[in-house]
Amino acid sequence: MQTHTRTQHTHTHTHTFILLPCLLRPAPVVYLVAMCRAVPVNDLLDRASQRSDKMHSLSTLLTQEMDSHFPPYGRMQMPRPADCHTSALQTPNDKEQALQVSESDLMSLARSLLQAWVDPLAVLSTSAITLPHPSKSSISSKIQELQEHSKSLADGLDILSGKMGPSAQAISFLPYTGGTDLGQDRVTILNKFNFLLSCLRRDSHKIDSFLKVLRCRAAKLQPELC
Amino acid sequence: MKKVGEVVLLWLLILFIHNAAGEGYSPPGKPTNISCRSPEKETFTCWWKPGSDGGLPTTYALYYRKEGSQRVFECPDYKTAGKNSCFFSKNVTFVWVNYNITVVATNSRGRAFSDPVDIDVVYIVKPNPPEEVVVNVTEDKDWPFLQVSWKPPKMADTRSGWITLFYEVRLKLENKNKWEVVSAGQRKTLQIYSLRSGGTYEVQVRCKPDHGFWSEWSPSSRVKVPEYFPQERSMWILIVVFAAFILIIFIRMVYMNFHSVKRYLLPPVPGPKIKGIDKQFLKSGKSEDIFSSLVVSDFPPTTSNYEDFLVQYLEVYVPEERELIMNEGKDLQDDSFKTENSTCDNDSGRGSCDSHTLLTDKGGGDKEDGQQSDQEGSQAEADTKSQEEALEEELLACSHENLQSSNVSNEKEKVKSWPSLFSPLPQYSFSPVNRPNPPKTGKQHCLSDSLFTPNSMPSYFTQPGPSTTKGFRSNYWECSFDHKQSHPLHPQSAAHEHLQAQNDLNTAHVDYMGAPLDVHVLNVRPSEYVEVQRVSVEDGVLLHPVSPSQEDSRTLSHQTEDYSRVRVVNNDNGLLLLQRDAIEEEKSMCPYQEDVVSRASITPTLQNSATGINIALPILDEMAASGYIDTAIMFGLPTH
Numbered sequence: 001m002q003t004h005t006r007t008q009h010t011h012t013h014t015h016t017f018i019l020l021p022c023l024l025r026p027a028p029v030v031y032l033v034a035m036c037r038a039v040p041v042n043d044l045l046d047r048a049s050q051r052s053d054k055m056h057s058l059s060t061l062l063t064q065e066m067d068s069h070f071p072p073y074g075r076m077q078m079p080r081p082a083d084c085h086t087s088a089l090q091t092p093n094d095k096e097q098a099l100q101v102s103e104s105d106l107m108s109l110a111r112s113l114l115q116a117w118v119d120p121l122a123v124l125s126t127s128a129i130t131l132p133h134p135s136k137s138s139i140s141s142k143i144q145e146l147q148e149h150s151k152s153l154a155d156g157l158d159i160l161s162g163k164m165g166p167s168a169q170a171i172s173f174l175p176y177t178g179g180t181d182l183g184q185d186r187v188t189i190l191n192k193f194n195f196l197l198s199c200l201r202r203d204s205h206k207i208d209s210f211l212k213v214l215r216c217r218a219a220k221l222q223p224e225l226c
Numbered sequence: 227m228k229k230v231g232e233v234v235l236l237w238l239l240i241l242f243i244h245n246a247a248g249e250g251y252s253p254p255g256k257p258t259n260i261s262c263r264s265p266e267k268e269t270f271t272c273w274w275k276p277g278s279d280g281g282l283p284t285t286y287a288l289y290y291r292k293e294g295s296q297r298v299f300e301c302p303d304y305k306t307a308g309k310n311s312c313f314f315s316k317n318v319t320f321v322w323v324n325y326n327i328t329v330v331a332t333n334s335r336g337r338a339f340s341d342p343v344d345i346d347v348v349y350i351v352k353p354n355p356p357e358e359v360v361v362n363v364t365e366d367k368d369w370p371f372l373q374v375s376w377k378p379p380k381m382a383d384t385r386s387g388w389i390t391l392f393y394e395v396r397l398k399l400e401n402k403n404k405w406e407v408v409s410a411g412q413r414k415t416l417q418i419y420s421l422r423s424g425g426t427y428e429v430q431v432r433c434k435p436d437h438g439f440w441s442e443w444s445p446s447s448r449v450k451v452p453e454y455f456p457q458e459r460s461m462w463i464l465i466v467v468f469a470a471f472i473l474i475i476f477i478r479m480v481y482m483n484f485h486s487v488k489r490y491l492l493p494p495v496p497g498p499k500i501k502g503i504d505k506q507f508l509k510s511g512k513s514e515d516i517f518s519s520l521v522v523s524d525f526p527p528t529t530s531n532y533e534d535f536l537v538q539y540l541e542v543y544v545p546e547e548r549e550l551i552m553n554e555g556k557d558l559q560d561d562s563f564k565t566e567n568s569t570c571d572n573d574s575g576r577g578s579c580d581s582h583t584l585l586t587d588k589g590g591g592d593k594e595d596g597q598q599s600d601q602e603g604s605q606a607e608a609d610t611k612s613q614e615e616a617l618e619e620e621l622l623a624c625s626h627e628n629l630q631s632s633n634v635s636n637e638k639e640k641v642k643s644w645p646s647l648f649s650p651l652p653q654y655s656f657s658p659v660n661r662p663n664p665p666k667t668g669k670q671h672c673l674s675d676s677l678f679t680p681n682s683m684p685s686y687f688t689q690p691g692p693s694t695t696k697g698f699r700s701n702y703w704e705c706s707f708d709h710k711q712s713h714p715l716h717p718q719s720a721a722h723e724h725l726q727a728q729n730d731l732n733t734a735h736v737d738y739m740g741a742p743l744d745v746h747v748l749n750v751r752p753s754e755y756v757e758v759q760r761v762s763v764e765d766g767v768l769l770h771p772v773s774p775s776q777e778d779s780r781t782l783s784h785q786t787e788d789y790s791r792v793r794v795v796n797n798d799n800g801l802l803l804l805q806r807d808a809i810e811e812e813k814s815m816c817p818y819q820e821d822v823v824s825r826a827s828i829t830p831t832l833q834n835s836a837t838g839i840n841i842a843l844p845i846l847d848e849m850a851a852s853g854y855i856d857t858a859i860m861f862g863l864p865t866h
Contacts, residue, residue: 053436060437093320095268095388202322205348205437209388212436216387225412226387 042218044160046225049215051153052110052208058146059201065135065142066194084199085176086116091206098209103217104167106210111157113203114150116174121147123180124196131193132186146200153207252280253336257310257329260343263352263439266381267321267389270314270347271307274329274340282333288312293324321347351438354379356393356431361449364417368454372397372418376431376444390436400426400448424453 091109092098101109125147128140161168182192216226255277264270276286288301301312325347329340356376364373374395382389393410397418410416410431421427428446480487 056437091322093323094316095321095383095386098388099386202346206322208436209348212390213387216385224414226385 041160041163042215042220044156045211045215045218048153048156048160049208049211051149051156052204052211055146055149055153056201056204056208058142058149059197059204062139062142062146063194063197063201065139066133066190066197069134083195084202085120085178086113086174086199086203089113089116089172089174098213102167103214104165106214107157107161107164107168108170108172110207110210110214111154111161111169112172112174113207114154114157115171116176117150117200117203118154119176120178120196120200121150123176123178123182124193124200126180127182127189127193132189133193251282251335252278254278254280254282254284254331254333254338256338257286257331257340260327260329260340262325262327262343262345262350264319264347264350265352265354265379266383267348267351267435268316268381268383269319270345270350271311272301272314272327272345273307273311276310277331277338279331280333280335282335284331284333286310287330287332289328289330291326292320293326319347323347349437351389351435353382353389353391353433353435353438353441355441355444356433357444359429359431359444359447361427361429361447363449363451365452369419370421370451370454372421372427372429372449372451373415374418374429374431374447375415377414378433379441382433382435391433392436393431393433394440395429395431396443397427397429400428421451424451426450 089109089112092101121143125140125143128136128143130136131139133139158169178192178196182196183189219225257274257276259275260272261274262270262272272288274286274288276284286304288304289298290301291298299318302315302318303313304311306313323346325345326342327345328342331338331340357379358375358377360375362373362375363370374397376393378384378391382391384391390412392412393414394407395410395416395418396405396407398405399422408416408418427449429449430443430446432441432443434440
């Protein structure tokens with residue numbers, strides 16, 4: 001079922017990126033390329049960053065919604081965010097480091113993180129339905145929306161990375177090993193849920209930051225944006 | 227000495243205790259409200275709120291741990307950010323790393339730990355206000371606008387994309403309190419239009435990162451808008467032009483519909499509706515002509531009026547006594563005519579009464595009386611409710627022949643004696659016009675026949691073959707124009723009535739001035755023809771008016787004189803006088819019984835009206851065709 005959803009999203013979101021077939025057309029078919037107007041990269045990056053911005057906003061809302069009813073004692077037992085399944089990925093820790101990363105690497109990092117959250121999002125989606133939380137319906141809907149955005153962004157980044165070179169298309173494999181079951185008792189379930197949401201919040205922020213840096217780097221023609 | 231030493235020792239002890247206990251030396255209170263902010267995502271500062279110091283000098287220390295490490299660090303800088311703060315420089319600031327921060331308050335009595343706080347730098351970004359806010363007033367075709375521009379805060383690196391800022395501008399008039407907020411997105415300039423001429427504005431700008439907190443507002447920049455062409459004046463000009471336009475249209479509309487408006491506001495006064503009166507002629511002015519026209523038009527009756535006459539009167543010359551007699555029954559006649567009008571058609575010229583219905587029975591007078599009384603409510607009627615009187619009334623009522631009352635054809639057989647001198651005029655038809663006159667103008671002059679002997683009882687037949695003795699009515703009454711007398715009829719007064727009738731005849735003519743407009747109204751007939759329908763047994767002649775419609779030209783041709791055609795001369799005593807057109811109107815005629823001739827001259831010839839008449843008709847036709855018999859002459863033949 002998850003794959004089915006994924007393919008559906010692939011179809012729907014593929015069209016959101018403008019004139020993708022044109023960009024993907026192989027070179028020999030010149031006339032087709034000539035007919036299509038090439039969408040500038042910075043425009044594509046602008047759209048990608050907007051979608052990642054939306055993703056991060058959703059995750060922030062999710063954590064806030066969880067905290068509104070989360071028992072305070074559970075926090076103390078929450079595992080540290082350093083234990084996120086994506087912590088293995090080396091990402092810049094400050095601005096200087098971030099600005100030194102190449103565009104391709106930045107794109108690779110963004111895509112890796114995005115890919116790493118496909119499975120956990122599915123787990124979260126199934127768990128939200130039966131979450132022992134008063135706002136579980138709202139949480140569930142937000143997670144579904146997150147999944148859609150994630151799929152769409154992944155498709156767009158695939159196209160973008162295709163224009164940036166092979167190093168941009170490299171994706172680090174970050175498996176999620178948490179399993180499909182968040183726990184047995186209520187406290188455990190909520191703790192795990194919160195933990196995953198906090199990891200998601202951070203990673204979505206990283207993706208957003210990387211893409212916005214990339215956007216400003218590509219916006220030589222539009223300096224007013226950056 | 228010992229005492230002094232003890233006292234001193236005691237005093238020191240007390241002092242010591244007091245200091246220890248009264249001052250409240252205690253461990254410091256727990257620091258609270260640790261908040262941290264980063265202006266550019268490269269450094270950050272934390273502030274805390276100290277608790278009670280416990281009366282002792284208390285020091286505060288901030289310790290932090292980074293995630294994934296147990297190493298505790300202390301705040302590197304307590305000074306830069308002020309009191310009770312800790313500034314984290316770039317060297318120690320890492321993004322996407324959780325900081326666990328704790329503040330410890332220490333004094334000589336103890337120490338207090340605050341609650342730990344976990345922060346991530348990227349989530350606590352609150353930039354500085356935008357800088358270099360410049361507001362210019364730019365002229366554009368006499369419509370000035372504000373051009374606001376600013377720069378991002380220095381420390382925020384938006385150029386590289388590390389921070390993405392969104393801006394907001396707000397402005398207000400200097401003396402007002404309401405700010406107008408305008409979002410500028412990621413742009414660094416903004417144009418503001420719709421300014422108050424001559425006003426002074428304050429402009430402020432602030433910014434916010436994509437995921438963070440709003441900055442503080444920048445300091446106000448004041449700008450004065452110059453006086454330009456005031457919008458109010460142009461608006462007034464527009465309003466005036468528009469109002470003038472509307473006014474012109476309105477005036478034009480009123481002018482076009484002036485007459486209808488005038489008619490609506492000042493409805494026209496209805497003019498006089500008197501037949502024969504020509505308004506234009508009146509306006510032309512000569513009084514003599516006017517009066518002559520008034521007189522001429524209706525009196526003596528012209529040919530045009532004859533159409534309206536339903537009943538034709540016999541002109542009977544009556545000695546004065548009889549006139550008096552006839553006056554008695556005036557009221558009754560009037561009343562009866564009124565009722566007749568209601569029962570018959572509403573033609574004013576008609577007998578105002580259905581003579582057939584009136585004479586349904588001998589005692590029909592009661593019924594008729596009731597009818598009349600209901601309709602008339604006249605006391606006179608009620609008073610005269612006697613059988614004889616009722617019969618008389620009926621006769622009166624039937625004096626007018628309503629040709630339209632074909633429905634009363636049933637009554638044909640009923641013999642009705644109807645003395646009538648004047649044409650019957652339905653009262654109501656005349657009422658609007660003749661009210662000033664005695665309302666009885668329209669009334670028929672039902673005169674009991676002067677020919678009747680005063681002693682003879684009125685005889686009218688309500689049924690076939692009624693006693694003819696009753697055919698004669700000695701009572702005369704006038705259903706005439708003037709109700710000079712309302713006394714009931716009785717036989718003795720027949721003569722008076724007749725006399726009255728005569729007088730009334732004259733008056734009636736005068737009264738006829740106001741001819742009814744309705745052609746069908748048979749009112750104004752100073753002289754109408756009465757048809758003799760049947761000759762009563764003894765000395766009565768049934769006369770019934772000729773229907774107006776029938777007369778037409780024929781009547782017109784003989785308007786100058788009142789003649790009644792003699793239909794039948796039954797015997798030496800009787801004459802059957804029929805109207806010219808009675809032949810066709812037989813069925814609709816009310817059988818009238820009228821004592822046309824004197825007793826001596828009157829012979830009842832017909833018992834049943836219809837048959838008798840029919841029989842008589844052919845007989846009379848020849849005679850009728852031969853000419854007319856002057857009723858006056860007839861009446862004056864007592865010897866017959």
